[in-house]
Amino acid sequence: MDILFQQIINGLVQGSIYAMVALGYTMVYGIMGLINFAHGEVVMIGTLVAISIVTLLVQSGMPPALAGAFGVAGAALVCMALGWSLERIAYRPLRRAQRLAPLITAIGMSIVLQNLAMMIWGRNYMTFPPLIEKTQYEFAGAAFTSVQVMIVVVAALSMSGLLLLVYRTRLGMAMRATAQNPAVAGLMGVNANRIISSAFVVGSALGAIAGVMVGTYYEVAHYQMGFMLGLKAFTAAVLGGIGNFAGAMAGGVLLGLIEALGAGYIGDLTGGFFGSHYQDIFAFAVLILVLMFRPSGLFGEKTGDRA
Amino acid sequence: MNKWLTPRSTLGLVLVAAALIVLPFVVGMGGQAWVRILNFAILYAFLALGLNIVVGFAGLLDLGYVAFYAVGAYTWALLASPHFGLHLPFWAILPIGAVFACIAGALLGAPTLKLRGDYLAIVTLGFGEIVRIFMNNLNAPVNITNGAQGITLIDPVVVGQFKFSATSTIFGLTVTGPQKYYYLLVLLALGVILVNYRLQHSRIGRAWQAIREDEIAAKAIGINTRNVKLLAFAMGASFGGIAGGIFAAMQGFVSPESFSLIESIMILAMVVLGGMGHIPGVILGAVLLAILPEALRYAVVPVQKALFGEVLADPESLRMLVFGLALVLVMRFRPAGLWPSPERRRELAEKTQ
Numbered sequence: 100m101d102i103l104f105q106q107i108i109n110g111l112v113q114g115s116i117y118a119m120v121a122l123g124y125t126m127v128y129g130i131m132g133l134i135n136f137a138h139g140e141v142v143m144i145g146t147l148v149a150i151s152i153v154t155l156l157v158q159s160g161m162p163p164a165l166a167g168a169f170g171v172a173g174a175a176l177v178c179m180a181l182g183w184s185l186e187r188i189a190y191r192p193l194r195r196a197q198r199l200a201p202l203i204t205a206i207g208m209s210i211v212l213q214n215l216a217m218m219i220w221g222r223n224y225m226t227f228p229p230l231i232e233k234t235q236y237e238f239a240g241a242a243f244t245s246v247q248v249m250i251v252v253v254a255a256l257s258m259s260g261l262l263l264l265v266y267r268t269r270l271g272m273a274m275r276a277t278a279q280n281p282a283v284a285g286l287m288g289v290n291a292n293r294i295i296s297s298a299f300v301v302g303s304a305l306g307a308i309a310g311v312m313v314g315t316y317y318e319v320a321h322y323q324m325g326f327m328l329g330l331k332a333f334t335a336a337v338l339g340g341i342g343n344f345a346g347a348m349a350g351g352v353l354l355g356l357i358e359a360l361g362a363g364y365i366g367d368l369t370g371g372f373f374g375s376h377y378q379d380i381f382a383f384a385v386l387i388l389v390l391m392f393r394p395s396g397l398f399g400e401k402t403g404d405r406a
Numbered sequence: 407m408n409k410w411l412t413p414r415s416t417l418g419l420v421l422v423a424a425a426l427i428v429l430p431f432v433v434g435m436g437g438q439a440w441v442r443i444l445n446f447a448i449l450y451a452f453l454a455l456g457l458n459i460v461v462g463f464a465g466l467l468d469l470g471y472v473a474f475y476a477v478g479a480y481t482w483a484l485l486a487s488p489h490f491g492l493h494l495p496f497w498a499i500l501p502i503g504a505v506f507a508c509i510a511g512a513l514l515g516a517p518t519l520k521l522r523g524d525y526l527a528i529v530t531l532g533f534g535e536i537v538r539i540f541m542n543n544l545n546a547p548v549n550i551t552n553g554a555q556g557i558t559l560i561d562p563v564v565v566g567q568f569k570f571s572a573t574s575t576i577f578g579l580t581v582t583g584p585q586k587y588y589y590l591l592v593l594l595a596l597g598v599i600l601v602n603y604r605l606q607h608s609r610i611g612r613a614w615q616a617i618r619e620d621e622i623a624a625k626a627i628g629i630n631t632r633n634v635k636l637l638a639f640a641m642g643a644s645f646g647g648i649a650g651g652i653f654a655a656m657q658g659f660v661s662p663e664s665f666s667l668i669e670s671i672m673i674l675a676m677v678v679l680g681g682m683g684h685i686p687g688v689i690l691g692a693v694l695l696a697i698l699p700e701a702l703r704y705a706v707v708p709v710q711k712a713l714f715g716e717v718l719a720d721p722e723s724l725r726m727l728v729f730g731l732a733l734v735l736v737m738r739f740r741p742a743g744l745w746p747s748p749e750r751r752r753e754l755a756e757k758t759q
Contacts, residue, residue, distance in 0.1 A: 199678045203675050208730065337524075337525060
């Protein structure tokens with residue numbers, strides 16, 4: 100029982116990080132039907148920028164929590180600028196090109212961003228300075244830390260903020276309209292270019308916050324960390340039904356839970372034949388199984404033929 | 407008479423053949439390392455043409471192609487190395503590897519037939535990762551793949567007494583191992599080019615094209631979309647398997663590291679960047695993308711020294727940075743690929759009007 104509870108907690112924390120990153124993929128996909136493969140690298144840049152800011156401020160005597168706030172703000176600004184430029188450089192010129200062309204530019208931009216990060220921050224692992232004091236709590240035999248609580252709370256707040264933006268503001272209404280039908284939205288006076296840019300900017304801001312979460316959770320960061328994280332988050336978005344907000348959130352949390360529970364129980368289930376290093380298989384195996392029975396993801400609507 | 411064999415085209419063919427024959431010796435003058443790079447370029451062309459069947463002809467976005475390459479490579483590694491003490495000859499292993507990869511292709515194809523576009527992409531990507539994770543971890547409790555250490559001392563290609571890995575003298579001419587592999591690879595590549603051409607204009611090729619353009623319409627005119635799509639997966643996979651076998655023999659060593667997702671992505675980039683579905687374009691894309699990072703390796707340090715007088719940036723990351731930028735720029739200015747097929751270029755031109 101202890102393991103079950105413990106793994107559910109770990110899964111929830113990891114899952115909220117996945118959900119935050121998955122939202123970035125889903126926003127862009129929902130509006131323009133494009134996989135922004137470079138999103139994982141944007142998250143990575145966010146983490147590394149936050150490390151630099153926080154380390155600098157803490158060294159100059161600022162309390163860590165305040166430095167963390169500045170770190171998040173700085174990372175969000177950098178990532179928003181990055182997301183905006185990404186769209187301008189790699190995607191906008193190719194909007195009328197064949198479907199796979201933006202995929203290749205996205206891959207090119209990922210390679211560029213990764214190597215740029217390596218030039219700036221070096222190829223070694225960097226430690227993320229602690230933002231809040233790490234206290235351990237216990238509940239029903241399972242242990243969790245204040246950092247984990249903070250991650251889940253911040254994720255919940257940011258996602259509520261996003262939902263407010265999408266469902267309660269004019270910008271959000273324009274976004275939903277463009278996602279449904281860009282041509283008609285244009286006729287109603289929506290500037291599609293502006294909406295697409297803002298989807299990239301908002302998604303990147305969420306990614307930056309997620310990046311800081313990853314940094315505080317694992318306490319290390321690296322220029323290659325964005326790749327696997329992006330892959331998992333994208334898997335989560337597809338699992339929930341890509342293009343769907345609730346789907347991305349549910350998919351993220353679900354994927355985190357599946358991975359944590361899978362890693363905790365696979366040894367017992369298979370009599371020790373498979374160990375916990377098969378953890379990464381779960382994400383993909385579950386994805387394939389779900390898509391076999393629900394080809395558009397758990398919450399996705401049936402879409403037309405876009406292949 | 408055959409309209410292809412005009413005197414001019416015959417002359418062209420003879421010239422190309424002569425160039426292909428002399429090439430490894432010309433390149434070899436710059437060192438055997440360059441012959442190896444050339445070999446990899448041909449191997450990638452082979453892989454890209456295999457993937458072209460799936461992506462270019464049938465329009466199925468496959469991001470896990472490297473899984474079949476891995477299956478072929480590990481088949482060779484397990485059947486011809488001291489790891490299990492097996493040393494089967496190459497004419498036995500290559501078909502076995504192709505069959506295994508073909509089965510893997512059908513296994514991937516079967517559950518994913520209903521999926522469209524991007525959903526298919528992510529599932530194939532997941533499949534590729536699953537295969538790699540298994541290769542990485544199947545060393546316990548029974549040691550099958552030797553885990554992350556990989557398998558070493560793999561047998562080279564040997565025909566009778568003729569060893570492809572060693573230097574030997576033929577008719578007074580010294581031929582090194584990589585140069586011998588070059589000729590083997592060129593022969594194989596010519597084979598896959600021929601298969602690609604014949605497929606493209608066959609009944610199956612037209613069925614693939616119909617599915618690529620509109621799957622529902624293809625179904626309506628009586629194409630068995632399920633079987634035809636499975637066939638595309640299986641055929642593409644078999645070529646991946648053969649390439650993997652040659653890779654294992656050429657390197658003498660395989661490890662899961664060689665079969666990461668980025669490899670799949672690179673092969674796809676070769677297909678798209680060259681000109682999807684157009685055979686000369688795909689070959690061009692593969693050769694360019696295989697050689698460019700290596701050529702940049704030699705160029706970044708001298709160029710930096712010439713421009714700034716010193717080495718400012720880490721050459722390894724600078725080289726990849728330039729490579730990434732090149733991908734972006736090529737797609738930006740030639741969105742249909744470097745050398746697209748004439749029909750495709752027309753279609754795209756119509757679309758933008």
